[in-house]
Ligand SMILES: O=C(O)CCC(=O)C(=O)O
């Protein structure tokens with residue numbers, strides 16, 4: 001158990017539905033044993049990743065005052081730039097050494113959810129870099145489609161209707177995030193992590209990481225193992241909402257990022273989450289007389305908001321005042 005599985009998902013893009021169960025089985029096994037795996041054979045092109053990465057690097061290289069024009073802490077609905085130390089994923093460690101950009105499904109100011117000031121709902125706040133907005137909005141949609149293809153494959157092993165997740169991922173609260181980890185300069189600052197040990201909150205995360213390395217995953221024996229960058233892949237992992245939805249059939253596995261010494265690191269997780277009102281109650285295929293439902297029903301928004309409150313140092317400070 002020291003190497004994450006690599007799954008070729010290209011059969012999911014063939015017209016032959018008979019090609020699906022083989023991939024679905026591999027995904028199911030990886031979700032149960034690891035909660036983490038790599039995918040290859042997906043439709044996101046290397047050119048797309050290069051373009052998104054290039055924009056991301058140029059954005060983070062801007063002066064802080066420029067980036068803070070879209071400060072995430074000034075929004076009600078969690079969009080824009082998060083400066084270094086805004087987050088603290090592991091409360092026993094210093095705040096994370098990373099800066100972030102978050103975007104979600106763009107809802108205009110006159111959308112009913114925005115008028116009703118529903119949490120997590122609203123317009124995106126993009127930097128003014130020419131070309132950024134159209135590229136990132138398209139990339140968001142393509143990552144959402146990829147996540148839903150994986151979820152559709154998961155319905156086979158979970159023994160639920162094929163469109164179970166599709167119908168719940170309409171107008172989702174998924175988040176596309178760009179992260180810059182500045183380099184760590186001395187070995188003695190190892191306490192200072194890029195991203196402290198944590199589990200993800202939501203359903204399923206698809207992570208692009210550049211070539212710097214530093215992502216580590218806890219295996220079932222409790223050992224930290226490296227999840228090194230592999231060209232052309234995404235690292236996929238499940239979050240707490242999926243663990244709960246699946247009655248712990250699927251694992252939400254702790255992971256962390258050790259910032260590499262002397263080099264910058266860039267990564268782009270896509271956190272796929274359903275519509276905010278989705279009821280998160282034990283999936284029909286995940287309970288029986290021996291395995292009764294363990295968790296009370298919640299909603300996607302309720303669950304995510306309770307978890308966000310734990311992570312944001314600035315929100316804790318605001319609440320303490
Ligand atoms: O940057 C990475 O490689 C992982 C980031 C992560 O785990 C997260 O943002 O939840």
Ligand SMILES: [Fe+2]
Pocket residue numbers: 198199200255
């Ligand atoms: Fe994570």
